Amino acid sequence: MELATGNAKDIEEIERLVLDWSRAVESKDAEKIVANYGPDTVLFDAIPPARTIGAREIGRIWAQCLPYFPERFRSEHKDLTIHVDGDLAIVHGLHHFAPEPADHPSGATWMRVTVVFRRQVNGWRVIHEHVSIPFDPVTNRAVYLDENASAIVPPEPVGGGSTQGAGTRLMPHLTCKGAAEAIEFYKAAFGAEEMMRLPMPDGRLLHAAISIGGNIVMLVDEFRDAGPNATTAPSASGETPITLHLQVPDVDAQFDRAVAAGAKPVMPPADAFWGDRYGIVEDPFGHRWSLATTKKSMTEEELQAAAREAMKGPGCQE
Numbered sequence: 001m002e003l004a005t006g007n008a009k010d011i012e013e014i015e016r017l018v019l020d021w022s023r024a025v026e027s028k029d030a031e032k033i034v035a036n037y038g039p040d041t042v043l044f045d046a047i048p049p050a051r052t053i054g055a056r057e058i059g060r061i062w063a064q065c066l067p068y069f070p071e072r073f074r075s076e077h078k079d080l081t082i083h084v085d086g087d088l089a090i091v092h093g094l095h096h097f098a099p100e101p102a103d104h105p106s107g108a109t110w111m112r113v114t115v116v117f118r119r120q121v122n123g124w125r126v127i128h129e130h131v132s133i134p135f136d137p138v139t140n141r142a143v144y145l146d147e148n149a150s151a152i153v154p155p156e157p158v159g160g161g162s163t164q165g166a167g168t169r170l171m172p173h174l175t176c177k178g179a180a181e182a183i184e185f186y187k188a189a190f191g192a193e194e195m196m197r198l199p200m201p202d203g204r205l206l207h208a209a210i211s212i213g214g215n216i217v218m219l220v221d222e223f224r225d226a227g228p229n230a231t232t233a234p235s236a237s238g239e240t241p242i243t244l245h246l247q248v249p250d251v252d253a254q255f256d257r258a259v260a261a262g263a264k265p266v267m268p269p270a271d272a273f274w275g276d277r278y279g280i281v282e283d284p285f286g287h288r289w290s291l292a293t294t295k296k297s298m299t300e301e302e303l304q305a306a307a308r309e310a311m312k313g314p315g316c317q318e
Contacts, residue, residue: 006084013124014082014089014117022075030062037126044130046111046142067193067211069106073099078110078147087119095131096147109133109144172244173218176285177233179205182219185284186210189261190246190254192217212246234286243280243288251293255279258289271295273310274303 004011017036024032034041037055044051045061052058080093092114099107116128134143176182180203186192190212197208204221211217222233234240248254251269258281259265266288269279275296282288298306 003081004083006082006089010084010089010119010124011082014084014091017117017124018077018080018091018115022077025075026073028066028069030059030066033062034059036124041126042128044128044132046131046133064195067195067216068214069097070099070101070104070214073097073104073106089117089119089124091115091117094145094147109142110147111145171216171218173220174285174287175220175222175231175233176287177222178285179208179219179221182283182285183208183210185261185263186212186217189258189263189283190289213248217244240286240288243290245290245292247292247294249293251277251279251291254291255281258283258291263289273306274298275306 021033021036024035034055037058039054039056041055041058042051042053043058043061047065052061074097076096076098078094078096080091083090092112094110095113096110097106110133112132112134114128114130115126117124118127133145174182180197180199183192183194183197187194187210192210192212195209195211195216198206200206200221204223205219206221208219209216210219220231223229223231234242246254255265255269262284263281264284266280266282267278269277269291272278272292275298276292276294278290278292280288280290
């Protein structure tokens with residue numbers, strides 16, 4: 001802690017609450033994160049919406065954000081200052097998520113945080129929280145911060161290229177005949193976490209979202225009678241031109257898990273010439289998933305040579 005003023009016992013209690021909040025964030029427990037918030041707590045966050053009121057709504061935002069975080073990370077504070085005056089306490093400083101691996105985007109910047117507590121009958125409660133990072137009015141972009149609150153260059157987007165489109169994300173949007181059942185299958189087969197669903201009166205899902213390994217996959221039920229917005233599941237046509245790829249730590253275990261959950265084995269895992277151990281399954285809703293674990297990292301020259309050698313095999317010659 002950088003600075004503290006006020007009653008020592010109150011300061012100690014506020015420090016404990018800050019620590020409890022960090023541990024709740026690290027455990028991805030949205031309910032515990034907002035345990036000290038009330039129905040009138042106001043949050044001004046670094047992400048939309050501009051203002052959120054009430055523990056329930058703030059917890060909902062956390063529940064939507066937490067799937068983006070890696071499996072392991074630390075919640076760190078720096079330059080934490082606590083001022084206690086009567087029944088009000090103000091805490092401000094820098095906050096940072098330290099992810100594993102370190103290059104995960106959740107750890108790209110430190111954030112400025114101000115929290116106001118009010119003493120109530122049942123203890124100190126958060127009445128206002130403000131989280132922000134600086135804004136450059138010339139470029140219309142956020143300014144990332146290091147631990148000294150100095151501006152740093154934002155990380156390059158995956159695959160390199162300009163950071164101008166760093167906010168762009170590609171998300172698969174799957175049509176499933178029985179989207180609700182598909183969500184349960186993806187939970188069992190791939191460890192998916194449900195983020196949200198919008199059911200229609202007839203039970204079909206107008207929209208849903210799940211997270212697999214921190215990656216969002218959107219789903220919708222089949223609506224063949226929706227005119228220009230009609231959606232058709234691959235199971236209805238009997239084939240699909242799309243394969244979704246999952247890079248996993250253990251392809252054999254993942255393959256067996258998917259098959260046990262009801263997927264059809266298309267290609268059992270085998271060592272591929274490009275350095276991966278690779279297999280393919282088809283889920284009960286007609287979508288194909290390729291699964292791979294990298295066994296050997298190869299240079300482009302090694303990859304080209306391995307491809308030429310592989311193409312000498314049966315079925316590869318004209």
